[in-house]
Amino acid sequence: MAKLEEVDSSTNLQAIHDRNLKKKRMKENLTGYAIISPWLIGFLALVIGPMIASFYLSFTNYNLLSSAQWTGIDNYVNILTNDGRFRQALTVTLIFVFVSTPLKLLFALFLAMLFNTGRKGTSVFTTIYYIPSIIGGSVAIAVVWRILFGRNGAVNEFVQALGFSGVNWIGNPDTALSVLILLVVWQFGSPMIIFLAGLRQIPQELYEAAAVDGASAFTKFMKITIPLLTPVIFFNLVMQTIGAFMTFTQAYLITGGGPMDSTLFYALYLYEVAFEYLRMGYASAMAWILLVLIAGITLVFFLSSKYWVYYESEGGR
Template sequence: MAKSHEETADPSIYVPSQDEDMLKKQKKKEWKETLVGYAIISPWLLGFFLLILGPILASLYLSFTDYDLLSTPNWVGFDNYINILTSDPRFVQSLTVTLIFVFISTPLKLIFALGLAMLFNTGRKATGFFTTIYYIPSIIGGSVAIAVVWRQLFGRNGAINDILNSLGLSGLNWIGNPDTALSVLIILIVWQFGSPMIIFLAGLRQIPGELYEAASVDGANKVQTFIKITLPMLTPVIFFNLIMQTIGGFMIFTQAYLITQGGPMDSTLFYALYLYEMAFEYLRMGYASALAWILLVIIALITIIIFKTSSKWVFYESEGGR
């Protein structure tokens, strides 16, 4: 009588089952798909490690050194940080100017952006065209050309003073006066309200129309509707714009560098401009790296404060309240 396969098979030889074969093929397929995915994103990964993470780690190391771009970095420990925080009046001045700029320009920009977004949300004809027109300053506002034009507009013989003179008012030395130079840059940044305006407009269009209909039935006027419905429903969008515009305000450089060069009397010495001077004019790259990391900490702290306070005023519909 012939023996069965199980009886004749050598027990020392392992024969994989069909399920195990399928599992191995599935894992092999998943591994190939993973490799393909990494191959697709490899240009981004390469750029991230070489152009972002690498310079970040290098600047962290340099912040603890005395480095002039020409010689070997000399390790000095926390000396750069100590000197910045205890014996650098220009650091205090640049931080003060930047904070004043951020705390004035950011609310003004958001107010103008929200006002125009509400105007364009009425559904009238040609609103798309005008939305595009008002968005253009956000695209070109940070360019060198606009900075040069702005400098000419607010110069001693610029168009702004010509308009004032035609109205019988005396012109001002807008850029050369420490009391008005910062205002010129604030106006320029507020003029670039197109980006938050588009975001506000998208948020307004997500508010259910039934809420306004119910408010109208209850006899609410436009001011009451804005305070009770529009603002609460827009708070997540306001929160996002506030974070983004605050961070962007701390990084202003081009406008100050080209229009005022930090003057007069350091009245427009923004933090990024001072950092640039230390790094590329005085060749104190280690000191500038320390300034950069201090700025990172300051932005992080302000962002954390905004996040922590958001629970008091940001309304999320899914949570059913504040």
């Protein structure tokens, strides 16, 4: 009888302990949700909500001045089959993305390797070279860039001092896009910092062992640096590609999409359709096409990463 009472008492104590533990965990969970509630509310109200509204509007004819009228997939059909400026904007954006992004990453990696020597003063230069990434997308820098590459700007003055004739960099369809590419490549500070962090994680013993075996600097770079840096390269590639697709400020302020739509970026054309022509349904459809395009390219990067990205924890590629 005493043993049964002891068992019942032990069971009751365990049940009380479990209830208390459950209440404690629930309290902790509620506290956590309360802490992140401002972000969660903002995410639902400012991201998910507008996305749902945009998806609905992409199937309507909506101009902000009257109620939306359901049109089905007409917006998508018109964009993909009848809109020549859409094809021009898409072409310009793809050229911009796949030219500026590799150049930016190559330049960032080159400077990261220079700053990885450990010499005195490199931290100061790293900070200085990072500044363009902070201010490069600002309105002020876009205006300065427009002045620099204007017909009477500093770039033409330098070119003329060398004995060459000046070039209308912004007004020429053959050079306008190059000016914008150069501006984006100049903003290499962010990927440079990430590359520098990745380089400092590579064990120096590997380089020492390679030196003992007589490996050249190029061999060390190709056989040690690049393979061990591929996760960082992959991260920078994905982030910079997505960012390049959304470039807007530079084209809007420097060239306005001209001349002859040679710098008509996708985001700029979407802005024109939405806020100049007030075709919000059409612009929403364009936004979703851009989302699908970016998602598709990102998916290709992820699927291909298993063939060239090296993860040490997985024992190789």
